[in-house]
Each structure stands twice: as structure tokens, then as C-alpha cells.
Amino acid sequence: MKLSRRKFLKSGAAGIAMLSLPSVASADADKIKIGVIDTYSGPATIYTYGARNGFKLALSQIGYNVLGKKIEVLYRNSRYRPNIALKMAKELVLSEKVDFLVGTISSAAALAVSAYAKSVKIPFFDWIAMSGKISGADGHRYVFQIEVNTDMSGKAMALAAAKEKYKRYYIIGSDYEYGHAIAESFEKNLTGLRKDVEIIGKSWFRVGEPDFGPYINAILIKKPDAVYAATGGRDMVPFLKYVNFTGLAKKTAIFDYTATDTATTEALGDSMPDGIYGGSPYYFYYPKTNQNKMFVQSYKEQFKKWPVFTSPNGYITGNLLIKAIKLVGAVDKERIINALEGMSISSPVGKVYVRAYDHQLIAPVYVGRTKKTGKYPFATAADIVTIPGDELKIPISEVKRERGL
Amino acid sequence: MDLSIVASYLLIGISRGMFYFVLAAGLTLILGVLKIINFAHGSLYMLGAFFMYTFIGIAGQGTGAFFLSAVMAAITVGFISFIIEQMLLKHLYGKEHLMQMLLTYSLVLIFGDSVEMIWGTDYYTVAMPKLLSGSYHIFGTYISKFYLLFLISGLLTVVLLWLYMYKTKLGKIARAVATNRSMVEALGINADATFMYAFVIGGVLAGLGGAIASPAVNITSQMGDSIIIKVFLVVIVGGLGNIWGSLIAAIIFGISESFGVLIFPRFEIAFPFAIAAIVLILKPRGILSK
Missing domain, CATH: 3.40.50.2300 (Response regulator)
Structure with a gap:
């Protein structure tokens, strides 16, 4: 062929x-x-x-x-x-x-x-x-x-804070998208729920800040009733270390969204201060x-x-x-x-x-306060309150507004 | 502004500067004597923190155990520096700078991955000893006790380095080598031992820096990356290879950062860089350059 x-x-x-x-x-x-x-x-x-x-x-x-x-x-x-x-x-x-x-x-x-x-x-x-x-x-x-998302988690923390007696808040956080977004949501929701709440100061540190001392000092000088800390993943552990050894946690109430998360408390071990308000979408x-x-x-x-x-x-x-x-x-x-x-x-x-x-x-989001119970080698969340997802969701009208529709 | 607040921020700034100095002193010593830009200095700092974590695990949580572990961590990093110098760097003296830079940079990668293999990728933490926890309440303002650790470590480094450089024969040779190496060799003095000592001292200081920072920072394989940039800047502003220039630069950096937080927190990060720019415009070779 x-x-x-x-x-x-x-x-x-x-x-x-x-x-x-x-x-x-x-x-x-x-x-x-x-x-x-x-x-x-x-x-x-x-x-x-x-x-x-x-x-x-x-x-x-x-x-x-x-x-x-x-x-x-x-x-x-x-x-x-x-x-x-x-x-x-x-x-x-x-x-x-x-x-x-x-x-x-x-x-x-x-x-x-x-x-x-x-x-x-x-x-x-x-x-x-x-x-x-x-x-x-x-x-x-x-x-x-x-x-x-941050709109929901900030709102969850605000709902928890609104139930407490604190009036003078100081906001501190990591200077990037997450820090600003969650702090903004917290402030907006808390001041919406409680007209007597006042934000007396704000400061932002760069992600990966090696020394929180001057920032903590600024808070101590202002003497707020409570602090909202919008610390991102990388700053979470070192910031809470400073909170612990400067004794800030004993002088003022502290709210920090991921503070009660197991990854955070496990990393901090004994350095985790008790009584920090934190939220998480889950605890084991x-x-x-x-x-x-x-x-x-x-x-x-x-x-x-x-x-x-x-x-x-x-x-x-x-x-x-x-x-x-x-x-x-x-x-x-x-x-x-x-x-x-x-x-x-x-x-x-x-x-x-x-x-x-x-x-x-x-x-849902669970909000609780850190406590070293001795059951685990790290602190866990105590007095947990469940905030259902439907209470946290952002109205569709607002999503539409954000999208310019 | 209240004077007590100013005083407290000044003290924080000086302490912070002292911490930078512990790291910068080693780097500038190596640069001055060996004429090598040691990129791995940040890795040695990181190793100091990891060894601190391990030694504290063995020694326990007390204040004595804390200081003992810090000394042990610094010595261990010094020993690692000794091995690096004897096995690797020694063969590159007199070779072109690029080779030396490639070597020290490769060490950064090797140490980073080795640490992840040995210790894993988790965050680690060292508890602050009781003695240094809490704050002092002085004249209506607060100072964290923790800053004492930076202050004392910095002052100790100043004193010991001064004794080494001016009161020992090796130190005197080191100073001579830094000024004119060929003249020293022409006099029949073997500079090799000087090089080894300078590199080991640099390593010990980096390890000490990591150990004293460990209760305040995340101990991770990347912890050296951010700090080393600032330490390099301190060394440059102080005048390459000039230890006392580094001391002044470190304190200026610490104070400017501290007041930056108080006065203009959003732009605190820019303060030391702005000062570096001003100094380098006025004195391009550093503060204490001749």
C-alpha cells in the first residue's frame, strides 16, 4: 500500500x-x-x-x-x-x-x-x-x-460588649485590612447599640510589630474601661503576651476576637491572661x-x-x-x-x-472569656454565649449598597 | 504634654534602642573586623529564641531558669557561629564579597528550613519571668518591668564589648585589623583567631538578642526577617563597622519609634527611616564616621 x-x-x-x-x-x-x-x-x-x-x-x-x-x-x-x-x-x-x-x-x-x-x-x-x-x-x-466575615464577627463582639457596663473604650489594632474592618464593625455596632459608649482613643501598629510597650503605655495613660484589640493572626500572640506581663488585663477589660481560639491559647500557654473576651466560630x-x-x-x-x-x-x-x-x-x-x-x-x-x-x-459565633481551668494545658473559653448566625448577618440591602447597586 | 509621660516614653525608647544595639553590635563587629555582611545575623537571632524555648522547657519557669536559659542559648548560638566560621567562612576570606554574601544568604535559607524541620511551623512562646512581669508606677505613669531586661542586656553588652575591644590583646588586634588589615599581617600577627573571635562574639550577641526578645515575640522561623532590616539600618546610620556609632544610632532609633507612637502613631514606622535619611544626607558614611 x-x-x-x-x-x-x-x-x-x-x-x-x-x-x-x-x-x-x-x-x-x-x-x-x-x-x-x-x-x-x-x-x-x-x-x-x-x-x-x-x-x-x-x-x-x-x-x-x-x-x-x-x-x-x-x-x-x-x-x-x-x-x-x-x-x-x-x-x-x-x-x-x-x-x-x-x-x-x-x-x-x-x-x-x-x-x-x-x-x-x-x-x-x-x-x-x-x-x-x-x-x-x-x-x-x-x-x-x-x-x-469581619462584619459579622465585629458585630458579635459588639453584642457581647453592649451587655457589659463599660463606657469608655480604646481601640487598638493591626494596621491592615482585617484589623480596620473588624474594628470598624465593632465600633459601628457598639455605638449603635449603646449611645453612652465613647471611643476615647485609637492606635494602629504595623503587622509584625516587635514591641507593643509604647502602645500599651498609651492605653494605661488614657485609663479606658475597656479595650477593643483588633489584632491580626501574626500579632495576636505577642500582643496578648504584652497584655499579660504589663498587667493591662488587670486594669481594664479587653475584647479581642480570636483571643479565645485554641490556636491562640495553645501558643500562649501560661502567658494567656484570664478574663479576655473573645469570639470564635468554633471551639473543639x-x-x-x-x-x-x-x-x-x-x-x-x-x-x-x-x-x-x-x-x-x-x-x-x-x-x-x-x-x-x-x-x-x-x-x-x-x-x-x-x-x-x-x-x-x-x-x-x-x-x-x-x-x-x-x-x-x-x-453562629461563640463569645466567651479566657480561663485556665487546668483541664487542658492551655486556656479555654468560659461562660460561652452563642450568637446565632441570623442575628449577625448583614442585611441584603447593605450588601447591595456596598456593591453600588 | 505631661512631663512624666515624656519621661516614660524616653525610657521606653532607650530600652528599645538598647535591644537594637545588642543585635547591631554583633553585626557591625563582624562587618568591621571580617569585612563580611552577615545576612545570617537574623537567623542567629531566631536560633537564640528557639534555643531559649527549648532550654526553658528543660530548666523550668522560674526567674533563675530564665536567665540561665538565656545565657545557654547565647552560648549555643556562639558555638554554631564557631562551626560556621571554622568550616565555611574561613575558606572565603580574601575571596570576592559576592561569594561571602551568597554563603551567608544561603545560611539564612538553611537555618530557616532546618528550624521548621526540627521545631515545626507552629508559634512558640516563652513565659515572662515573674520578676519582669507587671509595670512600675512612677510619677503617675507606667513602665513595663520587662524593659529592664533590654536595658540591662544593652548596658552589659556595652561594658563587655568595651572591655574586649580596649582591654584585651585580641580586641586591640581586632581594632587594628578593622583599620588596616595588611599592616597587622605584615607585623606577623595571625588575624585568623581575631576573625574567629569576632564572628563568635557576634553570634553570641545575636543569640542573646533572640533569647531576651523571646518572651515578647512570636517565636517562628521568620522572626529574624523584619528585625534584621532595622538592625542593618542602625549599622549603616552608625557608620559601617563602628560599634559606638551603632550604639548612638540604636538609641536614636528606639527613642524616635517610641515618641512616634505617642505623637503620630499611624506614621510611627516612618520615623526611624526618616532619621536614617537625614543622617545619611548630612553624613553619608554614618554618625561616627571620620
Whole structure:
């Protein structure tokens, strides 16, 4: 048989096309690919590993298999840098052809990935970053915020503060997005609830401040009844150390959102002052429900650690995705988004749901005060009050206003 | 403004400056004698904090255990510096600066990853000893007792360095090497031992800095990154290789930061840099340059 040049080229082209087809087809047909971008080196890992473990737990409970398709998760380390996170997101979408994106602890990184996800129409689940902008001003159809955002957490702290007798407040915080956002929400809500409250001073320190002494001195001189500390992840532990050894906690009441979180109290050990007001979307020892106990047990068995406040976020993200995929019966992203809107699931913190309008997870916040009980080698939250998610959610009219609608 | 408030911020500033000096003294000594820019100085500081954490774990929580652990941590970092000098740096004397800079920079990466492998990536913390907890209430204002630690460590460093530089033969040689190395060698003096001592002293001071900072900061593999920039600036403003210039620069930095918080908290970060810019415009080679 004589092979003409044309025939050779034709069959060659067909052959190449066939070679490349199966990989694309298998990516679509046999597997569901999820790209996870987060900071997997340095101090932030106490939170990011928590979310990742919760996510792994949810997926392992269904054997990494849904609708007969294998779930493949690709992890990328964005090292807290928005530009790297964005690069990773592009790589995951363009080269790995992932169906979903998940991440990140950094609000700036989450906003960057979110904008990209919108442009390529890939659903993105923000599981730790707290900026209210993610589901608020910069929210869109393709982003879901699984973490209680700063608008909600600031409000939770304000609701707790409003019940106390303190009138003269001093605000101090880390000088970046999170610090300003949560302090603003706290101030706005508290002064709205209590007309007799006065903010007598404010100061902002740079992220990673090595010496809080002069700032604490400024507070001591002003003699406020209470301090609201809007300290971000990196400043949390050293700031509370100063609060402890300068004796500030004995002279004034202190409110600090993540102060009661296990990751914080564990890091501080004996240096954690008692009586600091703090809030968290989760404690491994609270709520005292069977569901939480089971979650903690499976988590500890698999990872040999206590879950931290981000662990349920990973678990909720995994379970929401699984439920939506099962409901739709296919990996059809647009229909999965539709299914997720308004979807509720049971979780370690009880029933939570995704608000249809802004894709914000509506979940409770627990507010308590630090106490070293001796039961654990670190302080835990005592006198915990549950503030239901529905009391904390931001009115849709306000979200619309933030989005300029 | 109340005079007592001014006095308290002045004291905080001086203490803070003394802390910078503990770190800057080592860096500038190495720079002056060895003519090496030691990028790994921040890593040695970080190692000091990690060793402090480990030794406190063994020694316990008391005030005595705290100071003993701090001394042990400083000595351990000094020993590591000795190994670095003997095994690595020694072979690079007289080679081009780029090689030396690459070596010290590679040490930053090696120490950072090694610490994460040994201690992990969690936050660690050391409790403040009872003796230094709380604040003094003087003339209607407050001073954290903790600042005593910085003040005493700084003063001790000043005294010991002065004794070393002016009262020991090695110190005198070190000063001579810093001024004119070829002349020292021409006189038949072996400068190698001087180099080793200078590098080890630098390491001990970095380790001490890490140990005394440990109760106030997050102990992490990245803790050296932010502080080292400021310490480099202190060294530059003080005049490269000039220990007493560094002392003055460190105190100016500490005071400017402290008052920055009081007067203009939002821009406190800019104060020391602004001062550095002014000094370098007026005296491009540093405060005590000739």
C-alpha cells in the first residue's frame, strides 16, 4: 500500500488528536478535580492545616468518590502572597483543569483568586479569609465565603460588649485590612447599640510589630474601661503576651476576637491572661453536641491534633460541595452554584446555610472569656454565649449598597 | 504634654534602642573586623529564641531558669557561629564579597528550613519571668518591668564589648585589623583567631538578642526577617563597622519609634527611616564616621 504524503499527514494529525483527547476526557469524565491554594509554610499553618484537615476528613468519609467519580485534590502553597496565589489559581485552572478552587487564609489573596475565578467562571470557596469584601462589595456569582466575615464577627463582639457596663473604650489594632474592618464593625455596632459608649482613643501598629510597650503605655495613660484589640493572626500572640506581663488585663477589660481560639491559647500557654473576651466560630469543646463530639473524635483519630476554628470550615466546604454535586448529578458548575444557593447542611456547629444572595455562610459565633481551668494545658473559653448566625448577618440591602447597586 | 509621660516614653525608647544595639553590635563587629555582611545575623537571632524555648522547657519557669536559659542559648548560638566560621567562612576570606554574601544568604535559607524541620511551623512562646512581669508606677505613669531586661542586656553588652575591644590583646588586634588589615599581617600577627573571635562574639550577641526578645515575640522561623532590616539600618546610620556609632544610632532609633507612637502613631514606622535619611544626607558614611 502506497502511503501518500497527504494521507500520512491526515492520519498523523488524527493520531496526535487521539493521543491528546483521552487525558482531557478523563479529566472531565472520571475525575473531579479541586485546586486548593493556601499558605502551607510558616506560622499561618496553624490555621491552614486546620482547614485542610477538615476538608480531608469530609472527603475521606465518602472515600474521595462521588457519583462514581474519583475526587482529586491538588494543593498549592501560596506563601501568604496574593500574586503567588493568583499564579497558582491560573496554573490550576489552565494546566490542571480543576473544576473548583478553594483557599485562602489571606484576604488579599482570596480577593485576587476570587476576581480570577469570576473571569473564568470557576466556583471559588474562601474558607479562612475574613474580609467582609469577599462576599460583600467584591462578591459575585462564583465566590462563596465559608468563614464568618469581619462584619459579622465585629458585630458579635459588639453584642457581647453592649451587655457589659463599660463606657469608655480604646481601640487598638493591626494596621491592615482585617484589623480596620473588624474594628470598624465593632465600633459601628457598639455605638449603635449603646449611645453612652465613647471611643476615647485609637492606635494602629504595623503587622509584625516587635514591641507593643509604647502602645500599651498609651492605653494605661488614657485609663479606658475597656479595650477593643483588633489584632491580626501574626500579632495576636505577642500582643496578648504584652497584655499579660504589663498587667493591662488587670486594669481594664479587653475584647479581642480570636483571643479565645485554641490556636491562640495553645501558643500562649501560661502567658494567656484570664478574663479576655473573645469570639470564635468554633471551639473543639463547644458546642457540646453529639455532632461536634463525633467530629472531634474522627479529627483527632486521623490527625492526632485538636481541631482549630478553621477545621469546621474545611469540613463544611467539603460537605457542601459533595451535597451539591450529588444533588445536581453531574459536574455542571452553573447548576452546582444554583444548588448551593440557600443550601443548608448540618455541621459541627449545628445547622448552617449559604445565603443565596451573597453566598455568605450563615453560622453562629461563640463569645466567651479566657480561663485556665487546668483541664487542658492551655486556656479555654468560659461562660460561652452563642450568637446565632441570623442575628449577625448583614442585611441584603447593605450588601447591595456596598456593591453600588 | 505631661512631663512624666515624656519621661516614660524616653525610657521606653532607650530600652528599645538598647535591644537594637545588642543585635547591631554583633553585626557591625563582624562587618568591621571580617569585612563580611552577615545576612545570617537574623537567623542567629531566631536560633537564640528557639534555643531559649527549648532550654526553658528543660530548666523550668522560674526567674533563675530564665536567665540561665538565656545565657545557654547565647552560648549555643556562639558555638554554631564557631562551626560556621571554622568550616565555611574561613575558606572565603580574601575571596570576592559576592561569594561571602551568597554563603551567608544561603545560611539564612538553611537555618530557616532546618528550624521548621526540627521545631515545626507552629508559634512558640516563652513565659515572662515573674520578676519582669507587671509595670512600675512612677510619677503617675507606667513602665513595663520587662524593659529592664533590654536595658540591662544593652548596658552589659556595652561594658563587655568595651572591655574586649580596649582591654584585651585580641580586641586591640581586632581594632587594628578593622583599620588596616595588611599592616597587622605584615607585623606577623595571625588575624585568623581575631576573625574567629569576632564572628563568635557576634553570634553570641545575636543569640542573646533572640533569647531576651523571646518572651515578647512570636517565636517562628521568620522572626529574624523584619528585625534584621532595622538592625542593618542602625549599622549603616552608625557608620559601617563602628560599634559606638551603632550604639548612638540604636538609641536614636528606639527613642524616635517610641515618641512616634505617642505623637503620630499611624506614621510611627516612618520615623526611624526618616532619621536614617537625614543622617545619611548630612553624613553619608554614618554618625561616627571620620
